[in-house]
Amino acid sequence: MTDLIKRFATYYRPHRGLFALDFGSAVLAGVLELAFPVAVTLFIDRLLPSNQLGLIALAVAGLFLIYLLNAGLQVIVTYWGHMLGLKIETEMRRKAFDHLQKLSFGFFDEHKTGHLVARLTKDLEEIGEVAHHGPEDLFIAVMTLIGAFLLMLSVHMPLAILTGLIVPLTAVITAIYGKRMTATWHALYGRVGEFNARIEENIGGIRVVQAFANEEHERVLFARNNSNYLSTKLEAYRVMAASMSLSYLSMRFVQIVVMLAGAWYVTSGELTAGGFVGFLLLVGVFFRPIDKINSIIESYPKGIAGFQRYKDFLDRQPDISDREDAVDIPRMSGRIAYRDVTFSYRTGLPILEGLNLSIEPGETIAFVGPSGAGKTTICALLPRFYEVTAGAISIDGVDIRDITLNSLRSNIGIVQQDVFLFAGTIRKNIAYGRLDAGESEIIEAARRARLDDVIAALPDGLDTVIGERGVKLSGGQKQRLAIARIFLKNPPILILDEATSALDSETERAIQQSLADLAHGRTTLVIAHRLATITNADRIVVVEDGRIVEEGRHEDLLHKAMGRYSALHAAQSRINAA
Numbered sequence: 001m002t003d004l005i006k007r008f009a010t011y012y013r014p015h016r017g018l019f020a021l022d023f024g025s026a027v028l029a030g031v032l033e034l035a036f037p038v039a040v041t042l043f044i045d046r047l048l049p050s051n052q053l054g055l056i057a058l059a060v061a062g063l064f065l066i067y068l069l070n071a072g073l074q075v076i077v078t079y080w081g082h083m084l085g086l087k088i089e090t091e092m093r094r095k096a097f098d099h100l101q102k103l104s105f106g107f108f109d110e111h112k113t114g115h116l117v118a119r120l121t122k123d124l125e126e127i128g129e130v131a132h133h134g135p136e137d138l139f140i141a142v143m144t145l146i147g148a149f150l151l152m153l154s155v156h157m158p159l160a161i162l163t164g165l166i167v168p169l170t171a172v173i174t175a176i177y178g179k180r181m182t183a184t185w186h187a188l189y190g191r192v193g194e195f196n197a198r199i200e201e202n203i204g205g206i207r208v209v210q211a212f213a214n215e216e217h218e219r220v221l222f223a224r225n226n227s228n229y230l231s232t233k234l235e236a237y238r239v240m241a242a243s244m245s246l247s248y249l250s251m252r253f254v255q256i257v258v259m260l261a262g263a264w265y266v267t268s269g270e271l272t273a274g275g276f277v278g279f280l281l282l283v284g285v286f287f288r289p290i291d292k293i294n295s296i297i298e299s300y301p302k303g304i305a306g307f308q309r310y311k312d313f314l315d316r317q318p319d320i321s322d323r324e325d326a327v328d329i330p331r332m333s334g335r336i337a338y339r340d341v342t343f344s345y346r347t348g349l350p351i352l353e354g355l356n357l358s359i360e361p362g363e364t365i366a367f368v369g370p371s372g373a374g375k376t377t378i379c380a381l382l383p384r385f386y387e388v389t390a391g392a393i394s395i396d397g398v399d400i401r402d403i404t405l406n407s408l409r410s411n412i413g414i415v416q417q418d419v420f421l422f423a424g425t426i427r428k429n430i431a432y433g434r435l436d437a438g439e440s441e442i443i444e445a446a447r448r449a450r451l452d453d454v455i456a457a458l459p460d461g462l463d464t465v466i467g468e469r470g471v472k473l474s475g476g477q478k479q480r481l482a483i484a485r486i487f488l489k490n491p492p493i494l495i496l497d498e499a500t501s502a503l504d505s506e507t508e509r510a511i512q513q514s515l516a517d518l519a520h521g522r523t524t525l526v527i528a529h530r531l532a533t534i535t536n537a538d539r540i541v542v543v544e545d546g547r548i549v550e551e552g553r554h555e556d557l558l559h560k561a562m563g564r565y566s567a568l569h570a571a572q573s574r575i576n577a578a
């Protein structure tokens with residue numbers, strides 16, 4: 001816990017000035033709160049009986065100045081105090097986002113998007129609130145509590161002791177309800193998470209929902225989440241109502257006791273009228289920190305738990321990162337070698353075993369084999385999306401673990417089966433291939449990917465907005481856009497995950513032609529799903545159960561007796577004929 005607080009404290013360091021300003025102002029405002037009952041006592045007991053109107057006017061003016069000062073302090077605490085919390089929150093978010101970029105595919109395989117988003121938004125918002133309110137509220141609450149009690153003692157000791165004895169009763173009631181409130185809010189937090197996840201999934205999968213005509217099923221599931229939320233929130237309000245009215249009652253009870261006892265002391269001449277009024281005001285001031293401490297008790301665990309999750313996330317070392325002496329290779333020639341490569345995902349199941357493969361610069365290799373054989377995995381190891389478990393992969397004779405990730409990945413272009421496009425314009429999506437590309441380069445890339453006709457037909461041309469994940473484009477157009485992106489990137493090595501989605505044959509032919517143009521002069525690894533498209537590959541590699549079982553040219557493999565490739569080919573021809 002102390003480690004956690006120490007770590008938390010490091011975030012204040014760059015904002016020392018702001019912290020001092022906020023903290024100092026809040027403390028001063030707390031002191032002024034205490035001064036008010038004292039001023040009222042003096043006013044009633046000393047000034048009023050003196051009949052000196054000038055002095056009274058001066059005192060009132062003085063009080064007004066104090067109020068003005070307090071109003072100024074409120075502005076500082078509310079605006080600059082929140083600025084402090086917000087600065088800490090945004091700094092933490094920046095760090096978390098930067099860290100997120102460094103984590104490898106393995107991490108994302110394990111974590112749900114919704115939870116990661118919550119960590120960067122909700123968690124950090126709560127941490128920011130605690131960062132601002134936590135230290136200052138706690139300090140002021142304790143200071144006010146002690147200060148008010150000392151002043152009460154100075155006004156009338158027996159009455160102060162009596163108040164000191166009955167106030168804990170109200171504190172106990174507030175604390176008990178505070179705990180119940182925390183539990184209900186916590187449950188509510190879970191409910192909100194549940195229905196957020198449901199909405200997120202529903203919107204993400206709305207096309208599947210409607211295609212299966214499962215709207216009613218979704219409605220029922222959502223109604224369940226919604227009514228769970230309703231009952232939990234009602235429970236929260238029930239506890240809140242009971243807590244509020246009970247703490248109001250207990251507060252008033254203390255006031256009544258103080259009034260009764262105070263009146264008795266006034267009539268017996270032990271307490272002045274001003275002291276009596278001042279004391280009642282001090283009781284009010286004394287109550288405030290109790291509420292505050294309870295709300296701190298409520299919000300602290302949330303903030304601390306959020307910070308713990310944040311810390312754990314930041315402390316998670318990326319599985320794959322640059323070695324200290326990693327080298328930059330600006331442009332590789334593209335000679336690739338897999339040496340005794342063994343690999344398993346976190347599941348521990350062996351996926352690749354003792355795989356050996358050499359690829360010459362400019363060569364096109366097509367991986368074929370049954371689904372789940374490991375073709376995609378072989379290719380995913382090359383840009384180090386995952387790290388080999390044993391063995392090594394080298395490019396141009398250098399182990400890829402000795403090359404900086406940035407230069408390694410800059411040398412590899414990937415056209416994925418599921419093209420991911422960003423919401424925005426066509427121009428923005430092509431330019432993602434090379435962020436500093438000029439207009440003419442973007443146009444040239446579009447032309448080479450045969451996207452120029454599509455762009456020309458659109459009213460806004462390159463500036464056409466393509467919707468979230470490119471929903472406004474056809475499958476073929478998305479593929480071409482992905483190809484344009486790689487033309488712009490112009491890497492010496494290519495990984496092409498062939499699209500399995502059914503494109504019409506003309507579109508497919510055009511895309512194949514674009515891909516062939518793209519592959520020209522580059523070392524190309526093709527993950528082939530349809531054998532018809534790879535007959536021209538320099539070499540076909542048949543993968544089965546994570547092993548290479550056959551390799552050679554199409555013609556040679558086709559005529560190999562009992563060959564795996566010829567069997568695959570025969571099977572696919574039968575499917576096509578059927």
Ligand SMILES: Nc1ncnc2c1ncn2[C@@H]1O[C@H](COP(=O)(O)OP(=O)(O)OP(=O)(O)O)[C@@H](O)[C@H]1O
Nearest residue numbers: 109345346347351370371372373374375376377378
């Ligand atoms: N991220 C992952 N985590 C755990 N296991 C995985 C992961 N990705 C793939 N696998 C498993 O690894 C094995 C090989 O998968 P891979 O995607 O490499 O096969 P593939 O030959 O490309 O298949 P397909 O032709 O169907 O695309 C499969 O058993 C798969 O379930």
